[in-house]
Amino acid sequence: MSKKTEIRIAGFGGQGIILSGYIIGKAAAIFDNKFSTLIQSFGPEARGSSCAAQLIISDSQILYPYLIVPDVSVILSRDAYDKFGKELINGGIMLIEKDLVQPDKPPKNVSIYAIPATRLAEEMGRKIVMNIITVGFFSAITGITSYEATRKAVESSVPKGTEEMNLRAFDTGYEYGKNLLEEGSKKKVKEVRD
């Protein structure tokens, strides 16, 4: 059977959600010959400022591009959390924007990882790169797309002249994710020792 990973990315317009999904999908296609679809559905609900994308990564061609229950959710706004926070498989991974999302009553048996992506982007002087920081964080935490493939996808997807800034943003998010995982494993070791 072919392996299929379903990912939702949700937040508000202007956060660069579609581009971040595009980059992850491209990374999956570059890395290991995988297939990927990115879908954005608009209904009358698009009147608000909410924005969500569905990304499928698979070993084989994808005939049904809609997601059923996501394996990974990237939640970048309070509204998105209220709308999609409960929809995640058992054992799934949720990535959240630390300053925008307070995950009250999160689903059980889900690993939640938080990054202050907007703040980190502001510290870089370019709020616009928060989505690329999030892409780096996604790669570090989930490992679904490798560091190399994802970085290459960033480089080849952003406007000419902005590559350097965006690669720095990517590395910022990636390192934040790696540090978080290390701290987590240290904490677990400490818990076991205590």
Place this chain on the structure above:
Amino acid sequence: MSKKTEIRIAGFGGQGIILSGYIIGKAAAIFDNKFSTLIQSFGPEARGSSCAAQLIISDSQILYPYLIVPDVSVILSRDAYDKFGKELINGGIMLIEKDLVQPDKPPKNVSIYAIPATRLAEEMGRKIVMNIITVGFFSAITGITSYEATRKAVESSVPKGTEEMNLRAFDTGYEYGKNLLEEGSKKKVKEVRD
């Protein structure tokens, strides 16, 4: 029967193709309660620098989000023209980037409209807005999404702080399209008189 319009947007990475599809899809959803899906498929071919999106706009909910034969093609690179230039319905509309695409042997019974979107963006001092110029041109030429709805979709989809610049880019593309249509109808009148 419900009315369905299929649109392909194709070019190379960094041209902002996904965002332009996103804005048009959003405009359709804002305007007249339509439904829309935007899909990006990546296969191993995503290794190159090509980028294409499939956009469906419909009066009713969309169950099959892939396009069959587009009603409108937006072609922003030579490679995209070679790959997709022939796929268009009889009587369809093709929008091209004037300086990047030379439509040799275009399909018969297709209306082709060209805009130097990259050059216009450079004249505005921001090459990055070429996709928004193209969105304005799309609205003016096809009328599939209205001026008001599309402009609103631009405003609510671009990063905060860049709205003014992007709305100017949108208007630039829209006016270029309107002028082109007027010239075309004047030319037709002249041809009839001659």
